Amino acid sequence: MxxxxxxxxxxxxxxxxxxxxxxxxxxxxxxxxxxxxxxxxxxxxxxxxxxxxxxxxxxxxxxxxxxxxxxxxxxxxxxxxxxxxxxxxxxxxxxxxxxxxxxxxxxxxxxxxxxxxxxxxxxxxxxxxxxxxxxxxxxxxxxxxxxxxxxxxxxxxxxxxSFSFPTREVASQQVIDIINSNPDHEVIIGIDTLGKEDLLLHISQALGMKIWVWPERLKTMHLLKLNSNFTTNTSLTRVRAVPRYSLTHETLSSLNTFHPTIGILPSGLPWRSKFLEKTPAAVAAATNLNDKTPLTKLHQYAFSVQYSDHxxxxxxxxxxxxxxxxxxxxxxxxxxxxxxxxxxxxxxxxxxxxxxxxxxxxxxxxxxxxxxxxxxxxxxxxxxxxxxxxxxxxxxxxxxxxxxxxxxxxxxxxx
Missing domain, CATH: 3.60.15.10 (Ribonuclease Z/Hydroxyacylglutathione hydrolase-like)
Structure with missing residues (x-):
């Protein structure tokens, strides 16, 4: 042929x-x-x-x-x-x-x-x-x-x-360990409108609590038949999943004026520049692909975990x-x-x-x-x-x- x-x-x-x-x-x-x-x-x-x-x-x-x-x-x-x-x-x-x-x-x-x-x-x-x-x-x-x-x-x-990730099972446990090591903190997890459901389920089951999601996300969870692990009632949980774009240095700093709060970014992306000083030198250093040192804590309030869906x-x-x-x-x-x-x-x-x-x-x-x-x-x-x-x-x-x-x-x- x-x-x-x-x-x-x-x-x-x-x-x-x-x-x-x-x-x-x-x-x-x-x-x-x-x-x-x-x-x-x-x-x-x-x-x-x-x-x-x-x-x-x-x-x-x-x-x-x-x-x-x-x-x-x-x-x-x-x-x-x-x-x-x-x-x-x-x-x-x-x-x-x-x-x-x-x-x-x-x-x-x-x-x-x-x-x-x-x-x-x-x-x-x-x-x-x-x-x-x-x-x-x-x-x-x-x-x-x-x-x-x-x-x-x-x-x-x-x-x-430069990109080498743990399995999602290992990364999920890393997220749980971060949450357990901060028992007095509210926890904010940045996610997309679709994806990371397995991570959230793992967290919910390990901690024995529901996870807050925004109303549109809860509707998606209902369609996926996962609604029993999620809620829109903030009084039921200290763990919240929010749109990824909303989890920033400014957001976490503001939340910490009311209650101790940490943020977790589960992704394979190099998120460091989002939480560092926005100078060219700082951003370049934060996104250096040759830097293979695993970075967990991005900032006083922020953690990054290499949980990747790619x-x-x-x-x-x-x-x-x-x-x-x-x-x-x-x-x-x-x-x-x-x-x-x-x-x-x-x-x-x-x-x-x-x-x-x-x-x-x-x-x-x-x-x-x-x-x-x-x-x-x-x-x-x-x-x-x-x-x-x-x-x-x-x-x-x-x-x-x-x-x-x-x-x-x-x-x-x-x-």
């Missing part, structure tokens, strides 16, 4: 991108940086996602047209039938959503067809000893059926040797070593330091013909070329509620000419 025949034709699939020009749109998860362009009024085509994402989508986008949603069962290979924009012939697309272990509803997508085999990780954490990652690896192997991955679109957020450098390396793609492209770009997986791991690729060059040369000479040659055809995002079950099941057969044929191995969607 020639190289041109192994490329996915432009106009078929978009992943986490919501503009015109595709027949099928795939959502990896509902974090804001992956839903830019998606709205309650969006109606450009069929949207494929996991069941959990479908549950949450209507709360993020009220009045979203649920007839556009097609729920894909995680771990199950399904056949999606599309039409070639150029010839009108049928295109058979085998899709396997795989648990990304990132946030509720997050999945990776494995695509197979005449174009070859393409894997899009979205955002993911590859803790290989974790039970969910073990199951994900088995799902991968079963779905691949001995095939190799031709193109890997990789979450390379922390693809730099894979660190060694986990990315293990992932690539396991699946040995022919080509790979990072989903995240950075001008400040090199996180290009091909710079570090090209020797692990099935066809490792790329010569060693400087990181700067690598970005300028290869990244741009690969992006335009491959990504124009396989469009994907690059960075910088009450239950829907019955309702979606009833609606999904209705519009866009979709026909669902029940089969022993997969669900056939004719779009």
């Amino acid at each position: 020639g190289a041109r025949e192994r490329e996915m034709e432009k106009g078929l699939v978009s992943i986490d991108r919501w503009g015109d020009g595709s027949q099928a749109y795939f959502l990896t998860h509902l974090h804001t940086d992956h839903t830019s362009g998606l709205s309650s009024k969006w109606s450009r085509g069929t949207l494929f996602c996991s069941a959990t994402s479908a549950e949450l989508l209507s709360t993020k986008f009220p009045d979203f047209d649920l007839s556009l949603i097609r729920v894909l069962e995680v771990g199950v290979t399904q056949l999606v039938l599309l039409r070639s924009p150029s010839s009108g012939s049928e295109v058979r697309l085998l899709v396997t959503p795989i648990d990304a272990h990132h946030c509720p509803g997050a999945v990776m997508y494995l695509f197979r067809g005449e174009f070859g085999c393409v894997l899009h990780t979205g955002d993911f954490r590859w803790e290989i000893m974790n039970e969910r990652a073990v199951m994900a690896k088995k799902t991968f192997m079963d779905a691949l059926e001995g095939s190799k991955i031709d193109i890997l679109y990789l979450d390379n957020t922390y693809c730099h040797p 894979s660190c450098f060694s986990e990315i390396q293990e992932f690539i070593r396991t699946f040995r793609p022919s080509k790979a492209a990072g989903l995240v770009s950075s001008s400040s330091y090199c996180i290009n997986p091909r710079y570090y791991f090209s020797h692990l690729y099935e066809n490792h013909h790329i010569r060693d060059v400087s990181c700067k040369d690598f970005r300028s000479k290869l990244d741009r070329k690969f992006e335009y040659e491959q990504r124009d055809n396989f469009v994907c995002k690059r960075e910088k509620l009450s239950s829907l079950g019955g309702r979606v099941g009833a609606i999904r057969k209705g519009k866009l000419g979709a026909k669902i044929a029940e089969g022993e191995e997969s669900e056939h969607l004719i779009l």
Whole structure:
């Protein structure tokens, strides 16, 4: 099969991108940086996602047209039938959503067809000893059926040797230890609108108390069936989870004028500059990637714990070593330091013909070329509620000419 025949034709699939020009749109998860362009009024085509994402989508986008949603069962290979924009012939697309272990509803997508085999990780954490990652690896192997991955679109957020994280289980215990060592303090934990639920549950269960969350976050917890561990009543707990952006030096200083309070930032990000003097020299020192000394206490009132929902450098390396793609492209770009997986791991690729060059040369000479040659055809995002079950099941057969044929191995969607 020639190289041109192994490329996915432009106009078929978009992943986490919501503009015109595709027949099928795939959502990896509902974090804001992956839903830019998606709205309650969006109606450009069929949207494929996991069941959990479908549950949450209507709360993020009220009045979203649920007839556009097609729920894909995680771990199950399904056949999606599309039409070639150029010839009108049928295109058979085998899709396997795989648990990304990132946030509720997050999945990776494995695509197979005449174009070859393409894997899009979205955002993911590859803790290989974790039970969910073990199951994900088995799902991968079963779905691949001995095939190799031709193109890997990789979450390379922390693809730099300076990033080395403990497992989330270890990091969770570190958070609990900080809380227990400050028994007379109120505790503020900075989180996003989705994600870190396992951490909060671990804290709640270990301390035997509920955790305060803001009302919108409690609604999400209800949808995830986790509401028994959370409350909006501040009198019931000394531990509060707040929007991450609101946890600052100024906030903690103000809170400490009323009651002793500590803040905890669970993240792989270098948060030090947020709590230091805002001079160029201080910020540069705080974000130095060559400083591998683990920093726990950021400030008089603030602690940082490396609880990450993205894979660190060694986990990315293990992932690539396991699946040995022919080509790979990072989903995240950075001008400040090199996180290009091909710079570090090209020797692990099935066809490792790329010569060693400087990181700067690598970005300028290869990244741009690969992006335009491959990504124009396989469009994907690059960075910088009450239950829907019955309702979606009833609606999904209705519009866009979709026909669902029940089969022993997969669900056939004719779009």
